[in-house]
Amino acid sequence: MVTILANGFVPESLAECLELKAKRSLTPYAGGTDLMIEEDRGGQYLFLHKIPELKRIREDDDNLYFGAACTFTELLESALAPAILKAALSRIAAPAIRNTGTIGGNIGNGSAKADSALIFFVTDSALKLSGSKGERLVPIQDFYLGRKKLDLQPDELISEVRMPKKWLSKYDYQKIGARKSLAISRLSFAGLFAEENGAITHCAVAFGAVSDVIIRRKDLDSLLIGKTIPDAKAAKSAYIKAYEEAIVPIRGRVSAEYRKETCLNLLKDFLNKMGI
Amino acid sequence: MADSMTFILNGKETVYSGSATARLLDVLRNEYNLTGVKCGCKEGECGACSVILDGRLVNSCMTAMGRVAGSGVVTIEGYRETERFKALDKAYASVSAVQCGFCIPGMVLASECILSKNAHPTEEEIREGISGNLCRCTGYNAIVKAIGIAAKEGDGLW
């Protein structure tokens, strides 16, 4: 049953929620930790916290599935959430924000500073978008069209994140911020790596908070994939050079040059840790 | 009933028919006169407005009223009536952990949330648990000590 308020709706199923979204112009409200600090809070909210379909955490043979309205704390407490995701979530703000903020809100806010989104980029996760005409699955890289621009129709919601299970075990996560808790990350890095019989089978890196959109370049990472460790060592400087060209920082609170240099240092540290 | 919602406020079923986008903080203070809920920043940074929502610590300034539909909210006024509060109150007093007092309602509710999750927290876990609750006066050490004492003296309560 939908609870109706003066300027908000609280549906209790995804079907009710999508029906409302199709008919009216409503702002999805998950945890509110981004929405409540906005200057203009006019309009009507569509509250997502009572929709069981958006709170589910499950798995099948190949993938993990996280409901968009799961809070950071719920994922930190889940046995299914992988270590790389928990590494990022545990460093978000303080308990009260982690108890409230959700992954759907983190992605839906459209910021390149979003710490959980960084992990969804590096793991090549896909988003399930649900709308009045059905659902579609979009790789998270294609979902971000530009600064605060998302591939999301007015009748659609992010309903689930699908994360492939393969390649999750060997990871690196770094967040460089002014303070440990609070303060949104100034810069963040995540990497995944795998080798088998001396050859690199997987390498993926992503940079948050440096550009308009989180940076993930599969084409560059393919420079290392398939190589032996000695061959990768030989290709290392070309790989770093490629990222030096690919990272175009926006001017923020911390100077653009500092951001770029830090990114490259984090990349070098990652390669060192992986034995390259 | 149209255009209204119910929630449990300090144990009492409460009907609310105002704005869904209003801040829980403002509604608690202005409509329900629960002024133990303090306003320090309205940006989620200070924790003075902390309340317990369905067993978890949240910032009431970051919470719109629609979010509490069907949920339970506990403020310091409700928490004061519990045995657990008495143990925390005694522990805070024993090490003079309160100075101006502005952060204390939030700090006490954060203490409750630390102990309800983990009855025997380490010092590091206590510091992490209050990391979103800022205090201008005490330098935190006395507060951390007080929570440790409450865990010991109030053994069995959590």
Ligand SMILES: Cc1cc2nc3c(=O)[nH]c(=O)nc-3n(C[C@H](O)[C@H](O)[C@H](O)COP(=O)(O)OP(=O)(O)OC[C@H]3O[C@@H](n4cnc5c(N)ncnc54)[C@H](O)[C@@H]3O)c2cc1C
């Ligand atoms: C003090 C403080 C510290 C913070 N620290 C960090 C930090 O360290 N790292 C970090 O990444 N973030 C941080 N944040 C930002 C924020 O907490 C996160 O971005 C959080 O994930 C937002 O989630 P939410 O559920 O609260 O979003 P909401 O505020 O509810 O929503 C955010 C946006 O997403 C939209 N939305 C929500 N859910 C959906 C959905 N299912 N489908 C489509 N659109 C949707 C909303 O309409 C809105 O536009 C911080 C915020 C505060 C106040």
Ligand code: FES
């Ligand atoms: S007033 Fe809510 S966190 Fe400061």
Ligand code: FES
């Ligand atoms: S006692 Fe004054 S702010 Fe904490």
